[in-house]
Amino acid sequence: MRSMKPAALIFDVDGTLAETxxxxxxxxxxxxxxxxxxxxxxxxxxxxxxxxxxxxxxxxxxxxxxxxxxxxxxxxxxxxxxxxxxxxxxTSLELRPGVKRLIDIAYKQSIPMAIATTTTRSNVDALIAATLGGRVENWFMSVRCGEDVVHKKPHPEVYERVLHDLRVSAHQCWAFEDSRVGLEAALAAGMPTVVTPSLYTQTDDFSGATLMLSDLATPYSALIYRGHAQLHAVPSALIPLFGH
Structure with a gap:
């Protein structure tokens, strides 16, 4: 049976897109x-x-x-x-492994992408220009930052604003985070979440995450699922995005 594509992919920035x-x-x-x-x-x-x-x-x-x-x-x-x-x-800042590939695949498949972050818009603009090239709007349909919300993560407000912008349901989208605080925000918004721990978040508690990967280049045949060291298949909605 053909898997249904995600309605949108929503990314955190610092630690998730790049080790910043x-x-x-x-x-x-x-x-x-x-x-x-x-x-x-x-x-x-x-x-x-x-x-x-x-x-x-x-x-x-x-x-x-x-x-x-x-x-x-x-x-x-x-x-x-x-x-x-x-x-x-x-500096020669690079995106984390697998990030560019995932963004390219989503872009080619016309899957909407968005950013939900607590950092400033100017920081996002600088990072995207240095790594992906061009304006952030060229890649992401909604960009919500720290100055757009009253309550920052772990409150879900930034995710809720993105979901409102995209006019999609939370359970049909996927969030990408690197920290416990970000995971809590995504879960509170009702979103399945992929976590890729970063330099400063290796020891965070990621219980509740749908998937925990060392990075987005991890083959789906060897994943850590919900914090347990077990082999587990990627949920069907993500298989087209993660390769073999």
Whole structure:
């Protein structure tokens, strides 16, 4: 029996499309140094801060944690974003394995694609231009970012907005995430979700995910299903997208 194609594929950005979190961390530290702040976020600190979604929110959480009061969070975050965008355009950043192939297949099969992220639109634009080329709208029918929502992940609002834009039902779409926070948002929106853990999320709890893969180039004959080390077939809707 012929499998039904997904109504849409909806992607998170940082850690899912590309391993960008190290660039973000370095951009934060550069912005802190410029601002005269004696803040250094090492990998351990940044890993903990990633439990909070949104750059401004992370700055606020950290400032409160160390008792720093006189911080102009919007200005500091704006400068961090400028630095990050320059880093993206000046480095040889690549998409994670299998991402470009999946996007190409979906594009050729006329499967709508969208982005649901907590990062800023300017960050998304820079990443897509550097990796896929051209404008983000050339590839994705809906792009919803941190500035589009009141409640960031794990709240499902960003996914709900994308689903509304596309006029599709959640259960007919597939979300692609790399973190527990993102997975919770997608599940709360009612979407089956493929998780590809990234550099900072290897130890997250991904129970509830429909599929957990090391990356999107993983053959469907050797997958981890719902966190258990078992061989399992890809759900029929995704077989045309994942190859052999």
């Amino acid at each position: 979190e190290e660039l973000h961390r370095k951009a934060f530290n550069a912005a802190f140094k410029e601002a005269g702040l004696n803040w250094i976020w090492d990998c351990s600190v940044y890993g903990e801060l990633l439990r909070t979604t949104g750059g401004k929110e992370r700055i606020t959480v950290y400032a409160n944690l160390i008792g720093e009061k006189a911080i102009d969070v919007p200005t500091l975050h704006r400068r961090k974003t400028e630095i990050y965008r320059k880093m993206v355009t000046s």
